[in-house]
Amino acid sequence: MPATTRSFTNSVEFDSASLGRAASIAHRMPQPGRWRLEARNGAGRVLARTLVRVAGGAPVAAAVNVGAPDGAPPEVAVRTGTYLSLHSSLPRDPVFALLFAEEGEEPLWDSRRLEPGDGFACLPLRPGRYRLANRLNGAESVLTVAYPDPRATAKGRRLATGPVRVRAGERIEPVDLAMDPGQPLVVDVAAAAQIVLTLEAPDDGPPELAEWKAQRNEETLAAFFERRTRATPRHGSDRGRDSSGRS
Amino acid sequence: MADLYAAITDDAVNRIINFVHARAPYLFNYVAPSVRIDKDQSGNLVMQDLWVTCSPVPDTPRGIPKYRRIPPFQLPGIAVKLPCSIQLIDLTIDFHPGDIVTLPAQLNPPLAAQRFALNAMVQFGLACVPPEAVRLEGLSRYGLNADYARRLEVLPVDSLECFLIQIFAIGHLFVETKPPTPTPLQNIRVAVDGLEIVDIEPKGLEQAVECYLVAMLKGAILPEIVLGLERIPVNALGIQAVTPSLTPGLPNNPAVEQNELRVWLDLAFS
Amino acid sequence: MSDVSLSVSEAAFKAAFNKVYPSISLPFDGSTSLGPIWIGVDAVIHIEGAGDIDFEDGNTFLLKELDIGWDKLILRLGIDIPTVKVGKFCVLRMPDDAPFLAGECLWEFPGGEVFGGAPDIGPITINLNAIIPYVVSEISGRYKISLAKDGAKLVLKADVESLDVDPISINDTFGKLPAILKGAIAVAAAQYLTSHPPAWLIDAALGLLGFPSVTELLLDLLDIEDDVEEWLMDVLNVSIGIDNLIYQAILDEVLSKAVFEIPDPYELVPSVTADVADFGGFPDPVPPGPKFTIKPEKTDILNPSAAFDADTLHIHFDLGV
Numbered sequence: 001m002p003a004t005t006r007s008f009t010n011s012v013e014f015d016s017a018s019l020g021r022a023a024s025i026a027h028r029m030p031q032p033g034r035w036r037l038e039a040r041n042g043a044g045r046v047l048a049r050t051l052v053r054v055a056g057g058a059p060v061a062a063a064v065n066v067g068a069p070d071g072a073p074p075e076v077a078v079r080t081g082t083y084l085s086l087h088s089s090l091p092r093d094p095v096f097a098l099l100f101a102e103e104g105e106e107p108l109w110d111s112r113r114l115e116p117g118d119g120f121a122c123l124p125l126r127p128g129r130y131r132l133a134n135r136l137n138g139a140e141s142v143l144t145v146a147y148p149d150p151r152a153t154a155k156g157r158r159l160a161t162g163p164v165r166v167r168a169g170e171r172i173e174p175v176d177l178a179m180d181p182g183q184p185l186v187v188d189v190a191a192a193a194q195i196v197l198t199l200e201a202p203d204d205g206p207p208e209l210a211e212w213k214a215q216r217n218e219e220t221l222a223a224f225f226e227r228r229t230r231a232t233p234r235h236g237s238d239r240g241r242d243s244s245g246r247s
Numbered sequence: 248m249a250d251l252y253a254a255i256t257d258d259a260v261n262r263i264i265n266f267v268h269a270r271a272p273y274l275f276n277y278v279a280p281s282v283r284i285d286k287d288q289s290g291n292l293v294m295q296d297l298w299v300t301c302s303p304v305p306d307t308p309r310g311i312p313k314y315r316r317i318p319p320f321q322l323p324g325i326a327v328k329l330p331c332s333i334q335l336i337d338l339t340i341d342f343h344p345g346d347i348v349t350l351p352a353q354l355n356p357p358l359a360a361q362r363f364a365l366n367a368m369v370q371f372g373l374a375c376v377p378p379e380a381v382r383l384e385g386l387s388r389y390g391l392n393a394d395y396a397r398r399l400e401v402l403p404v405d406s407l408e409c410f411l412i413q414i415f416a417i418g419h420l421f422v423e424t425k426p427p428t429p430t431p432l433q434n435i436r437v438a439v440d441g442l443e444i445v446d447i448e449p450k451g452l453e454q455a456v457e458c459y460l461v462a463m464l465k466g467a468i469l470p471e472i473v474l475g476l477e478r479i480p481v482n483a484l485g486i487q488a489v490t491p492s493l494t495p496g497l498p499n500n501p502a503v504e505q506n507e508l509r510v511w512l513d514l515a516f517s
Numbered sequence: 518m519s520d521v522s523l524s525v526s527e528a529a530f531k532a533a534f535n536k537v538y539p540s541i542s543l544p545f546d547g548s549t550s551l552g553p554i555w556i557g558v559d560a561v562i563h564i565e566g567a568g569d570i571d572f573e574d575g576n577t578f579l580l581k582e583l584d585i586g587w588d589k590l591i592l593r594l595g596i597d598i599p600t601v602k603v604g605k606f607c608v609l610r611m612p613d614d615a616p617f618l619a620g621e622c623l624w625e626f627p628g629g630e631v632f633g634g635a636p637d638i639g640p641i642t643i644n645l646n647a648i649i650p651y652v653v654s655e656i657s658g659r660y661k662i663s664l665a666k667d668g669a670k671l672v673l674k675a676d677v678e679s680l681d682v683d684p685i686s687i688n689d690t691f692g693k694l695p696a697i698l699k700g701a702i703a704v705a706a707a708q709y710l711t712s713h714p715p716a717w718l719i720d721a722a723l724g725l726l727g728f729p730s731v732t733e734l735l736l737d738l739l740d741i742e743d744d745v746e747e748w749l750m751d752v753l754n755v756s757i758g759i760d761n762l763i764y765q766a767i768l769d770e771v772l773s774k775a776v777f778e779i780p781d782p783y784e785l786v787p788s789v790t791a792d793v794a795d796f797g798g799f800p801d802p803v804p805p806g807p808k809f810t811i812k813p814e815k816t817d818i819l820n821p822s823a824a825f826d827a828d829t830l831h832i833h834f835d836l837g838v
């Protein structure tokens with residue numbers, strides 16, 4: 001379920017170990033077979049169980065909403081060698097997921113500890129400076145989300161779209177990253193990782209922007225209507241008469 | 248073009264006259280009543296109106312009188328006043344062309360354009376004065392002393408001397424415009440062009456009577472008659488807040504033609 | 518030949534018609550959605566009267582112009598900023614030239630919405646009373662006349678056979694309408710900014726939609742072209758169908774009216790109050806007096822007829838005497 005405005009925009013932090021809104025984890029399933037996926041909340045309570053069938057003829061990708069209010073689906077199928085992706089729409093409870101063999105007791109994969117080959121994506125919308133870190137090995141980098149300056153939009157500039165990729169291995173590369181709001185951040189995991197994104201310094205835009213906006217609004221209205229006030233006079237009798245009478 | 252035109256046929260007018268004649272006889276029967284003297288239980292004299300007419304008037308529904316009171320007749324030298332009655336027995340009207348009323352030769356038939364003809368049968372009744380009643384003392388024959396005799400308003404009779412005359416008249420309508428400011432008033436009036444009483448001998452008497460009648464009509468009666476021909480059509484349609492006036496520029500307005508009385512009006516809506 | 522004949526000219530008929538036609542205030546309202554814009558109209562009209570009446574042979578007449586007056590014209594505007602979806606697309610896609618699963622999306626990021634919920638703005642009220650003098654409405658109708666007895670009256674009624682309301686047109690308002698709309702949009706933009714999320718989020722959403730300001734976004738959503746009057750006419754006529762609303766509002770009011778009323782029974786001798794002493798020959802009992810009232814003498818109206826002939830309305834009837 002797509003996120004709504006409020007909690008989405010208040011997320012100043014993303015944590016791959018506590019899956020919240022506007023974030024997604026992808027894990028590759030190379031072997032055919034049957035697995036059991038368990039979604040658990042921060043206290044370890046099982047929220048839902050999903051049977052994952054991996055087979056040759058199954059759909060190419062499967063997305064599981066592990067935080068769905070009515071429980072994750074009981075069963076999902078995915079093609080061998082493709083990705084199972086997880087996201088959560090729970091408003092408050094961060095979620096992590098464990099993958100077992102169908103009847104297994106020991107978890108074969110834990111989303112709190114991403115493995116090489118996994119992926120983590122999130123959507124940092126709020127402009128500002130972020131710290132992107134791997135808590136498991138201490139690697140860090142800086143991410144800057146640019147302020148969407150309407151003055152640039154007025155000059156014809158449009159916000160960049162498309163994902164921005166980083167690689168989290170021994171180090172996180174590139175070390176200094178810049179993106180526009182609306183672009184997803186995609187982390188290709190190359191070492192054991194718990195990826196955390198923290199907003200350190202929000203950017204509320206240059207101070208002179210308020211005055212520019214007021215002026216822009218005024219000028220736009222004036223120009224628009226001045227053009228339309230000079231239109232040639234219309235005569236009501238130009239309109240044809242509706243020939244149908246209604247009784 | 249006139250805003251409103253109204254016309255009524257002479258046949259309808261005559262039927263209306265007959266209708267009213269039967270329903271409102273007091274418009275057609277004018278009587279100066281006689282008096283009836285009775286003694287009540289205590290022996291006192293009681294005097295009551297005694298309505299004496301020539302022709303009987305049919306009974307009327309409750310609340311509707313038969314007669315309209317007129318003052319009794321006074322002859323000089325006669326001590327007491329005289330009862331009388333004037334009854335309009337029949338009244339017929341004919342608008343040009345004249346096809347209802349046959350005019351006598353004296354009125355130069357046929358009826359001229361824009362003229363109407365009238366034929367009326369009027370019955371007069373006068374009380375005959377017995378010679379004793381000429382003087383006050385003679386009134387004792389009625390059982391009255393001199394005191395009561397003086398109080399006798401009218402001669403007590405129970406019958407009248409009656410005679411019937413037939414009157415023909417021709418006339419036309421004219422518009423009298425009085426010019427007070429700001430707007431002149433238009434009054435539609437009746438004018439008599441000729442009057443003929445049938446069968447009174449000698450001829451000189453007939454002519455004299457005709458002459459007096461015409462003079463009376465012209466002098467006293469007709470000036471009082473203004474026909475509400477402007478208001479009646481407007482009121483008939485229920486039109487409110489409007490000032491009617493006769494449409495100018497027409498050859499005759501109002502007109503008496505084709506057996507109809509016609510009027511053309513302009514309406515000023517307020 | 519009928520006993521009584523009456524003829525009424527077109528001009529007199531129109532004047533009498535206009536006495537009974539002016540109506541009370543007739544309110545109406547209607548609304549429509551045009552994509553992200555919601556527009557409602559809230560108006561009050563009254564009927565002023567007939568502009569031009571043409572008699573047709575027989576018993577119908579054409580009312581070429583029924584004049585209406587506008588007492589109130591209010592526009593209400595609600596704007597729903599379109600939902601801006603952010604970031605939902607394919608994160609990982611197999612290249613088109615891959616040996617297998619070419620072009621398939623292996624991992625789709627769900628993204629999120631920036632704006633939702635309707636309407637985000639308004640409804641704001643736009644008072645168009647100032648352009649009432651420039652609104653032109655053309656209404657015509659065909660009426661049938663008939664005579665019918667109604668209580669103690671014979672009534673000449675005019676009944677609507679068909680009514681025709683043209684789409685309204687708006688003459689050049691000499692800048693009044695643009696000024697009003699300009700003010701309304703400024704209000705809408707200001708209202709949105711004060712009641713909504715932080716500036717950076719609005720700027721992000723505007724940036725994603727490609728508009729430098731809320732005003733430009735609103736103007737784009739309203740889709741006003743070169744001629745403001747024409748835009749408003751299209752909104753009112755085509756989208757809201759104001760001509761149909763006017764039709765509904767006035768239909769019941771104009772359906773059937775009495776133009777002339779002839780007293781029936783007709784009074785030949787009016788009622789009179791007079792002194793008992795001036796009359797005689799009363800049937801028993803004699804009125805106690807001193808005054809008494811003679812009831813009026815009336816007669817029925819028979820065989821009434823009403824028909825048009827060229828420019829005249831002819832009414833005939835007989836009297837039941």
